[in-house]
Amino acid sequence: MNINLKNIGIEKGQHYESIITSINEKNEKNAAPIGIVCLKKDEIQCRIFKGTQTLENILLEKKFIVNITLNPLYFTLATIGNLPEEYYEKDSLNIKNVDAYFKCEVIGDIKIAIKDNDPVRKTEAGIFKSKVTEIIINNPCVKAPNRGFYNVIEALVNFTRVNIVDEQQKTFYLNRLKELSRVVNKVGSNEEKKAIKIITEEYDKKLK
Numbered sequence: 001m002n003i004n005l006k007n008i009g010i011e012k013g014q015h016y017e018s019i020i021t022s023i024n025e026k027n028e029k030n031a032a033p034i035g036i037v038c039l040k041k042d043e044i045q046c047r048i049f050k051g052t053q054t055l056e057n058i059l060l061e062k063k064f065i066v067n068i069t070l071n072p073l074y075f076t077l078a079t080i081g082n083l084p085e086e087y088y089e090k091d092s093l094n095i096k097n098v099d100a101y102f103k104c105e106v107i108g109d110i111k112i113a114i115k116d117n118d119p120v121r122k123t124e125a126g127i128f129k130s131k132v133t134e135i136i137i138n139n140p141c142v143k144a145p146n147r148g149f150y151n152v153i154e155a156l157v158n159f160t161r162v163n164i165v166d167e168q169q170k171t172f173y174l175n176r177l178k179e180l181s182r183v184v185n186k187v188g189s190n191e192e193k194k195a196i197k198i199i200t201e202e203y204d205k206k207l208k
């Protein structure tokens with residue numbers, strides 16, 4: 001089988017948000033939003049914090065499913081608790097009605113480490129690579145969400161308002177821009193990084 005993540009809009013070197021589904025030793029299903037980085041056309045990397053059920057399950061099973069969806073409800077339910085059983089395909093670990101999903105198997109060791117340049121400090125995380133063994137496409141227009149794009153849009157909306165708000169809101173937008181820019185520079189594409197640089201420069205000109 002010719003596995004190529006590009007077929008579902010996932011590009012090498014880019015970071016995307018997904019919902020990973022996995023099982024524990026009792027075959028109980030778990031879903032959680034997790035970022036993935038595409039390393040090769042059939043290889044991804046994850047960094048998952050210790051203490052999450054997802055890391056526990058992956059340490060145990062060495063396999064999991066990456067669900068690609070733009071459904072905000074799936075992301076929300078999977079973050080605040082667990083996704084109810086009816087959201088899963090019958091007798092399967094994938095989520096129903098997602099645009100695509102792919103099966104992964106961990107390759108090599110799961111390294112437990114702390115990353116220094118991260119706002120979430122002093123928390124150990126498991127870092128590992130996984131091989132994609134199968135891709136299932138339900139929607140040919142599938143697009144994996146990426147925080148870079150949404151943060152650029154957010155920065156632009158604030159930019160169009162910065163001259164028509166009070167000083168307190170202006171300060172809020174400026175601080176917000178720093179955070180939006182940090183995220184874009186961490187997980188965005190080259191175009192998104194260029195865009196946030198332009199927005200920052202224009203902010204400087206506008207507020208001179």
Ligand SMILES: Cc1cc2nc3c(=O)[nH]c(=O)nc-3n(C[C@H](O)[C@H](O)[C@H](O)COP(=O)(O)O)c2cc1C
Binds near residue numbers: 032036048049075079
């Ligand atoms: C969009 C999004 C992306 C996330 N990415 C990660 C990630 O890459 N690694 C991680 O450890 N947690 C990540 N989280 C946080 C986990 O989803 C969260 O801790 C979750 O409650 C873990 O659930 P679990 O205990 O069922 O595994 C992310 C959350 C969101 C909303």
